[in-house]
Amino acid sequence: MRRIKMEQKKYTDVIRFGHQTTEGVFNEGNFIIIQEKLDGANASFRYDEETKSIRAFSRNLELHEEENLHGFFQWTQQLPKEEVLAGMVYFGEWLNPHKIKYPQYEKQFFLFDLYDTVACEYVDFAIVEREAQRLGLHLVPVFYQGEYHGEEHLKSFVGKTALGGKLRDEEIGEGIVVKNADYRDRFGRQLFVKIVTDVFSEVKRLKPPKDPNQPKSGEVLFVEQYVTRARVEKFLYKLIDEGVMEETFGVKDMGVILKNLNLRIQEDLFKEEADSLPDGYDEKELRKAISKVIPLFVKELFLEKAPGNP
Incomplete structure (x- = not known):
């Protein structure tokens, strides 16, 4: 029917x-x-x-x-x-x-x-x-x-x-x-x-800059605070729930993961954290900063899942 x-x-x-x-x-x-x-x-x-x-x-x-x-x-x-x-x-x-x-x-x-x-x-x-x-x-x-x-x-x-x-x-x-x-x-x-x-926190406290003479842009500081491992991991499990990939995900799935996570996390930030976006931010620079951070967390998760790790 x-x-x-x-x-x-x-x-x-x-x-x-x-x-x-x-x-x-x-x-x-x-x-x-x-x-x-x-x-x-x-x-x-x-x-x-x-x-x-x-x-x-x-x-x-x-x-x-x-x-x-x-x-x-x-x-x-x-x-x-x-x-x-x-x-x-x-x-x-x-x-x-x-x-x-x-x-x-x-x-x-x-x-x-x-x-x-x-x-x-x-x-x-x-x-x-x-x-x-x-x-x-x-x-x-x-x-x-x-x-x-x-x-x-x-x-x-x-x-x-x-x-x-x-x-x-x-x-x-x-x-x-x-x-x-x-x-x-x-x-x-x-x-x-x-x-x-x-x-599970999707927000982290920012640490003082290592070199005050080389300040980071507002876009980078925003990403450091709100693109956390917990936020990345949350969306990774959503991909598994939706059947986009298997629970046994690994390096072979990196292309699929990044293709999906970049867009989803960007949308999530604009929806959930819009009030914290820096004044006059450059959207292109913000998206660029997000796309640089996500693979680092994904690689961390790959390492944890590797044989021999608890």
Whole structure:
């Protein structure tokens, strides 16, 4: 049966805590929810009333038998479709192996949100909890629900994992996602916030220049701060999720990697870090600086994956 293309609802961008757009999201006394940020592939599904079927999506694409996000599409087709709520998009994390491994939960789905396509908003988390229980779905681990008690309280949960996440031999979590269900920005939009562990940070502190007499350009300083190994690695795993390359990537894939990463990371920076771009920057110089840094991080990752390295 030929499928009619369904408009895809992408999950909202989760903003780094401390970014200027997160100012005012949390105030003393607000009711917040702190969830574990899982290191997997963003995935979603919904019931299509017209075709009476379950439609499945990765972050950017509708999935099918061949383009299946490493088995996520097939998993959704086993769901009791008559019980999936119409008009709702079920968002979660498909634990395809990324940087952090979850040995007991590989290739399993963890629900973290529901989007109401009629009301055009993410529903109260109590509804998400009930849906997970009703459909027998894993629910993303919740570290805390209650009043907001400041930044230090939030950060006390960063690095914890309820699923036994491991980076090499160390038990660690990617970070946390924090939600204030009542907050709306000046455009009426909900906004969710993340805090990640240092190894996942996409921003780094700049060190004083070695030679003050040879100052670097604003474009180079911007790239040094925002084109981090974590940002490069994030997009590398997206290429694996999308089937652009295999998990066993290596030097042979360098051409494909650079072709894809240069463009994607540039787009990500212009979207996520636009407020930090230097005044009057030269876009050509900025793109040139980005393209010089990415291969260095990719080569680091190649070395780590080489035989004999843990």
